[in-house]
Amino acid sequence: MALTATSVSTETHRAPDGAPAAILLAAGVDDASRDLLVQPLGDTTVVQHAFETLTRVVDRSRVVVVVARGDQRVRELLGPDLAYVEQGASLGTGSAVLDARGAVPADAGAVLVAYADTPLLRSDSLLGLLTRHRLKDADLTFLTAVVDTPRSTYDRVVRQDGDVVAIVQEGDLDAEHVDNHEINVGAYVAGPALLFGSLERLVASGAGRLTELAHTVIGEGRRVATYQIYDTDEVHGINTPAELGEAADIVLKRLFMPKKNTDTTIHFGTGGWRAVIGEGYTLANVRRLCQAIANETTRQGLESRGVVIGGDRRFLSHESKIAAAEVFAGNNIPVTLLPDDVPTPLVTFAAPYLGAAYGVIITSSHNPPEWNGMKVFRQDGSLPLDEETDRYQDEANALSVDEVITLDIDLARRAGVVVDRALTDPYIDAIEQIVDVDAVRGSNLEVVVDPMYGTSQLTLGTILGDMRVRADFIHEAHNPLFGGVAPAPDLQRLSALIEKIRSSNGRYGLGMATDGDSDRIGIVDETGEYISTNDLLLLLYWYLHEVRGEKGGVVRNLATTHLLDRLAAHFGEDSFECKVGFKHVTAGMEKIGAVLGGESSGGLTIRGWILGKDGIFACALVAEMLARTGKRISELREMVYAITGRLYSLEAGVPATPEMRVAVPRRLEAEPLTHVGPYPVVSVSHLDGTKILLEDDNWALLRFSGTEPVLRMIVEADSPEKAAELLDWLQGFVTAGV
Structure with a gap:
């Protein structure tokens, strides 16, 4: 809906008396600046980004958009249902605001003026500006920020005893204030009478900038308030293609900012x-x-x-x-x-x-x-x-x-x-139709189980009892705090289980652990050594294929050991690599008809069982493996290593800062890898994160977690020393330049 400078929209609904209105200045100063307003920024464009932020604090029907004469691109992007005003003579920002006067709702209690070429202001900052104006009962309120290196295009704010006494250009700062880095960001709130009345007089005298309005209000001794923003990224204006590129990085970084208090969305x-x-x-x-x-x-x-x-x-x-x-x-x-x-x-x-x-x-x-x-x-x-x-x-x-x-x-x-x-009984019955319960009876197996205060005690305890396995449970009480740690069955959190086995004088043949919801497994052998899921998957694949006669390939996610591929090749079977997420594992199993699918983080399932990971089933299958082979975990590992050889895995994680999420992928794109330290790169996969493939099944992975704000670094190499070297290289790469 195009409006002249003096017409008022008849299609916008009235808000309650005193509700704010807003003016978005989107006319630009020339063709180049107008072109920048319609360029992509994140998932939208520059002008859309600014408009969407503005309409989070001011009702859409109460926003007036000032566009250049004849402009259609902004209208097409923002939609036809808005109040548009074409800017008259290009006499400055104050003149552009004055052109919008007739389109502002008559009941507006205050008018917020914002710029389309400053799209990175947060809605919280605009809300803070409006709220400060109301609470201070101010005549004029504007945004400020303290920046390390103010650009010359921003005027400086001069204060005395905390009150604003002047707004001056950089070259006009006196010796006392030359190091003052507080700037006028350029978003204003004022009552409509003051705003348009003062601008009318200023424009008539040839003063066309909005900053002149601030000068006038301060000089008249009126009530002036400010709202300071602390994220200096918000100050970033877009006046050149280079600044547009910088703004795109800021938008991308914000996608990964932890959002607290106000973030109630589902992800x-x-x-x-x-x-x-x-x-x-x-x-x-x-x-x-x-x-x-x-x-x-x-x-x-x-x-x-x-x-x-x-x-x-x-x-x-x-x-x-x-x-x-x-x-x-x-x-x-x-x-x-x-x-x-x-x-x-x-x-x-x-x-x-x-x-x-x-x-x-x-x-x-x-x-x-x-x-x-x-x-x-x-x-x-x-x-x-x-x-x-x-x-x-x-x-x-x-x-x-x-x-x-x-x-x-x-x-x-x-x-x-x-x-x-x-449905506990049907679930247990279904497991016992697949796991050979009778084979375990008479094996005299004794185990320690750590459910980590989770949910596996009833089901796993019943299955082990049916197997006649003597099981001692620890941490089985209902404790929503999980003993003060995350209920993940990894080496760092299974110290109590390990100690119980080591202090038992050989009584226990196995330690089992499940995570908080029992879909992951952790295993400790008879000596108290933690067995990685990589090794457990290797043993179970060998057992299923060679002892149970379950022919077929294996599926692993890209963070899981390549020893599975070696074993599959030894069997003449297929192996398949997929993205992280068990839904991808089960999809891969269906694709190649695999007998086993798993991930290094503790999840696995087999063909014929549920299409999801199951720590309870996995524990029962491990008990069956020990009973039917008559061997301990340590013996089985050495036997399978004789087939596959050894690879050693290491993993580390660092908090995934928003800057890191932007910088790391960009550096990987800008600097194609030929070597990781002295080791030549065979290929690089971007299936899920960045996986760097080296010779002899060695590899290094950088991947941002999908469940936690963490950058995961995982390596696998021929020796522990080489694995440590690769991990050190990854950590150095990640932290360099971030």
Whole structure:
């Protein structure tokens, strides 16, 4: 809707009296500056970025956009439903604001003026500006920032006893203030009468800059307030192609900024949705996500199949699974609600067992205790692929609380739309149909199990009991704090399990551990040595292929040992590398008909079992392997190493700063690798992160985690010394120039 300089939109609705209005200056000063406004910036363009930030604090219907005469590009980008004003004579920013006077809603209590070529201002900064203006009852309020090296294009703010007494250009600073680095950023708020009245007089006298307005208001002794921004990236204006490139880096960096307090959106990673309790993880978000999944269930016509819902032992898991059940019930979708605390693989099993449209479990897996989340499984028990989870999260984030349909749990139970049903026995029975329970009986195996305060005690304890395995459990109590550590079954967190085995005088033949939701496994051998999942996968693949006669290839993610490939080649079988995320592992298993799929972080499954990782099943399979071979873990390792040779893995992680997420990939693109230290690079894969392939199955991987703000560095080499050398090189590469 194009407006003249004096016309007013009749299509915008009235906001409550006193609500702010805004003017976005998007006319530019010449063709080059106007071209920059419509250039891509992140997922949008420069002018769209500025406009979207502005409309987070001022209603869209109350924003006036000033464009150049005859300009259509900004209109096409922002849409036809806005109030547009064509700038008259190019007399400066003050003149452009004055041109917009007739289009500003008559009831505006204050007018916020912002520039389209300064698109990196945060909405919080604009909200702070408006709020400061109101609370200070100011005549004029503007944004300031203190920068290390002010550009000459920015005027300096001069204060006396904290009050603004002048705004001057750099060359006009006196000796007392020459080192003053506080700048006028260039966003203003004023009442409409003062704003337009003062500008009318200034423009008539030939003063066309908005800064002249500030000079006048200060000189008249009116109330002037400021709001300081502390992220100097916000000050970045776009007046050249080089500055546009710098702005793109800032936008990219912001994508990876940890968002706290105000970030309530749902984001799926490689293992479901996870967030800090009280920030991203709230019952409101649980309900919104379940409504989105319920909507998808209805669209597919799968309501009659229902859903199965469970929860683990974390804070809010019980309340969350009730909230989830109420949403599905409210959408006329039957719910099988699993009582008590259940392992994730039980829900993975339950979806196809019941023929449910979806399986849902409230869990944050191995994350620290302040986290919780949700995993969603399809009808066959597999994890949805990225395009599906993107659809769920986008729809959930677009839903308001009023759009969530619920039915009280007590009423839902009375109506039979929510049914409480334990599926522990069917799950255990299914495992015992695959694992040879009878073969383990009589083996006199004694084990120690560390469920890490998680959910495996009932199921794994029952299976081991049926095998007549004598099992001692530690850390089996219900403790949502997990003993103060993240419940991940890795070497650093299994010290109690290791010590119990080492102090037992050879009593125990095996130590087993599962993570918080029991889909990952950790193993300690009879000597108390931690066995990496890489080695465990190698042993199980050998066992399945050679002892159980299960022919077929193997699938691993790209962070998992290449010894599996060597063993597969020895067997004449295929090996397949996939991205991180168990959904990619199971998809790869189907693709090549693999007998085993796994990942170095502790997850595995076999052909014929569920399409997800299962630490409980894995523990049972390891017990079977020891019983049927009659060998200890240490003996099996040496036997398989004789076939494959040795490779040594090391891993490290560093906090993934936003700067690092931008700089590391850019440096990898700009500096094609030919060597890692003295070792020649054979090839580089960008399947998932950057994997540098060296000779003789040696490799190094840089990958940003999909579940935590961490950059992971993983290497595998012929010797421990070479592995340490490769890891040192990666760490040096990552930190250089960041």
